[in-house]
Amino acid sequence: DQQVKQNSPSLSVQEGRISILNCDYTNSMFDYFLWYKKYPAEGPTFLISISSIKDKNEDGRFTVFLNKSAKHLSLHIVPSQPGDSAVYFCAASFSTLGRLYFGRGTQLTVWP
């Protein structure tokens, strides 16, 4: 049973525009959420995270929004750059445990 879902397998955005990647989860006990970025033939790289006590966390061009009532989070990238083209994985955890539950990923393509 997939507890973390990314329903869009791909997203294509023009350079300079906003990229919005979405993620839904089913387990309301998750209290920590992370986004990882993965280039081909490389391991995932941590991008940004958010605790369930917050509804927004910002780091440079990247902002993650959390809507606990909807069990939904999103990653906003503004402005999008061609180097942002990668697979983005949403992940959730119980903060008392190090195990991550991953979504299936969204392939982001940023074109010039």
Place this chain on the structure above:
Amino acid sequence: DTEVTQTPKHLVMGMTNKKSLKCEQHMGHRAMYWYKQKAKKPPELMFVYSYEKLSINESVPSRFSPECPNSSLLNLHLHALQPEDSALYLCASSQVYAGGGTGELFFGEGSRLTVL
């Protein structure tokens, strides 16, 4: 040093071979993980070591045998693998597994395994 180093980067082996994947981190993390990732799929957890003890085995076949010689090293011994075991094997570490930490996993670049 925020790196998790995995060797080898690529490995091709026959079904009767015995080989090992190695992972090393020097961040003082006390939890280490093996994940398996197939193309276009998310990473799947295989094993978790916490303070050098095996904490989680996600019903992984015995042809995969993990070993944690010390807090910085994690090995995955491979024997009698099947072609369907071909995948990217990712090692990761985190501050702790249970009882705190940021929840952030640091991943290595992975070992691409091909079983012929």
